[in-house]
Amino acid sequence: MPPVPSPPPGPAPSPVVLDRRDGPYGEVVLRRHGDQYEIIANGVFLMDTSDGRSERLLVDEALAALDAYAPGRAGLRVLIGGLGVGFSLARAAEEPRWGEIAVVEREDAVVGWHREGPLAAYSRHALDDPRVRVVREDLVSWVRASGPRYDALCLDIDNGPDWTVTENNGSLYSPSGLAACRERLEPGGVLAVWSAQPSAEFETALRDAGFTGVRTTRVPVARGVPDVVHIGLRP
Numbered sequence: 001m002p003p004v005p006s007p008p009p010g011p012a013p014s015p016v017v018l019d020r021r022d023g024p025y026g027e028v029v030l031r032r033h034g035d036q037y038e039i040i041a042n043g044v045f046l047m048d049t050s051d052g053r054s055e056r057l058l059v060d061e062a063l064a065a066l067d068a069y070a071p072g073r074a075g076l077r078v079l080i081g082g083l084g085v086g087f088s089l090a091r092a093a094e095e096p097r098w099g100e101i102a103v104v105e106r107e108d109a110v111v112g113w114h115r116e117g118p119l120a121a122y123s124r125h126a127l128d129d130p131r132v133r134v135v136r137e138d139l140v141s142w143v144r145a146s147g148p149r150y151d152a153l154c155l156d157i158d159n160g161p162d163w164t165v166t167e168n169n170g171s172l173y174s175p176s177g178l179a180a181c182r183e184r185l186e187p188g189g190v191l192a193v194w195s196a197q198p199s200a201e202f203e204t205a206l207r208d209a210g211f212t213g214v215r216t217t218r219v220p221v222a223r224g225v226p227d228v229v230h231i232g233l234r235p
Contacts, residue, residue, distance in 0.1 A: 018118070021109040025138070025166055028107050030117070037118055039085060039110070041165045047156075049122050052087035054194060054219040054227035055156060059091040061217055061229050062152040062192040069188045069233065075099035077148075079184070081139040081155035083110050086123025088154055093126035101131050102150070106138040140172045143180045152190045153181055160195030161202040161230075173202060178209035185234040193230040206232040 015031040015038065026042040038048040047055070059078070066076060074097045080088050083105040092101050105111055111134060113119040114127055126132055135142065139157050158164040161173040171177050173193075181191050191211060195202070198216055206214045211232030218226040 019109060019113070021107070023107065023109070025106060028109050030109070030113055030119075032118075037085065037122075041107075044159070044165050046159065046165060047084050049085050049119075051221065052085070052122075054221075054229065055084065055087035056091040057217060057219055058088050058154045058156060058192050058194050058229050059095070059152075061231055062154050062190045063095065063097070065190040065192075065213065065231055065233060066151055066188070073097065073151075076151040077186075078102070078152045078154060079104065079150045081143075081153065082157040083114060083123070083134075084156060086114055086119055086126070088156060089126045089132070090122065090124040092154075093124065093129045093132065099131065100133070101126075101129070102133050102135055103127075104135045104137055104139045104142050106136065108136065111136070138168075140168055140177070143172065143177065143184055147184070149184055149186045150189060151186050152192065153184060154192045154194075155181075156194035158195075160197055160228075161193065161199050161205075163196060173205065175205070175209055178205060178211070182210055182234050187234060189234045191232045191234070195228050195230060197225050198228045199230070202230055206230065210235070 013034050015033040019030045021028050029040040031038045036048050036050045039046045077100040078098050079102045081104050092098050114123050164170050203214050212235050213233040215231050217229045220226050
C-alpha cells in the first residue's frame with residue numbers, strides 16, 4: 001500500500017494585537033504572532049522575541065571592547081538606548097561588572113509591558129535589579145543634553161542608521177549626533193549600535209566623528225541579511 005500523503009500545512013497564524021498606544025512619537029503596538037511577541041512602531045516592524053542573539057551581542061561586544069582597552073575593570077556604567085523586548089537589558093544584568101545600568105526608553109507602553117506584561121519574561125525581570133535605572137526620555141534628545149558619562153552606550157532604537165523608526169531619529173547618526181554620543185562617553189568608552197544590515201557609510205561616519213577601533217560584527221539570521229553591531233571607541 002502506498003504511503004498516505006501528509007496533509008498540507010495549515011495557514012500560518014495571524015498576528016494578534018495585544019496592546020496599541022498612540023503617543024507623542026506615534027503609534028506603538030505589541031502583537032503576539034504564534035508563540036512570539038513583536039513590537040511595531042509607526043507601522044514599522046521593530047523587533048520580536050524569536051532570537052535575540054544580536055541584541056545580546058550588542059552588550060557583549062561593548063564589554064569586550066572595554067576589556068581590550070583596560071582588562072578586568074568592574075563598576076562599569078552602561079547606557080542601553082531602547083528597551084525593546086529586553087534581550088540587551090537581560091544580558092547586561094547577567095554581568096556583575098556593570099555597576100550601573102541605565103535604560104533610556106521614551107515609550108511608557110514598552111516599560112509597562114516589561115513591568116506587568118508578557119515581555120517581563122524576556123528581560124528576566126531585570127527592571128527590578130537595583131543597578132537598573134529607567135530614564136523616560138527620547139534618546140536623541142537625551143544624548144544631546146548635558147548629563148553623566150558612561151563607559152558604554154549600547155543603542156538599539158531603530159532598524160539601523162539607514163532605517164529609522166521616526167524621522168527625528170536620523171539625527172542620532174549625523175555628525176552632530178555622533179559627536180554628542182562621543183561626549184557622553186568616558187575616555188576609552190565604547191559606542192555600540194545595533195543594525196538590521198551592515199552599513200559601510202556608517203563606519204565612515206564613526207571614523208569622521210573621531211571614533212577609533214571602528215569595526216562591525218555580523219550575526220547570521222534566517223532571513224538572509226545579517227544583523228550587525230557597529231563598534232567605535234572614544235580615544
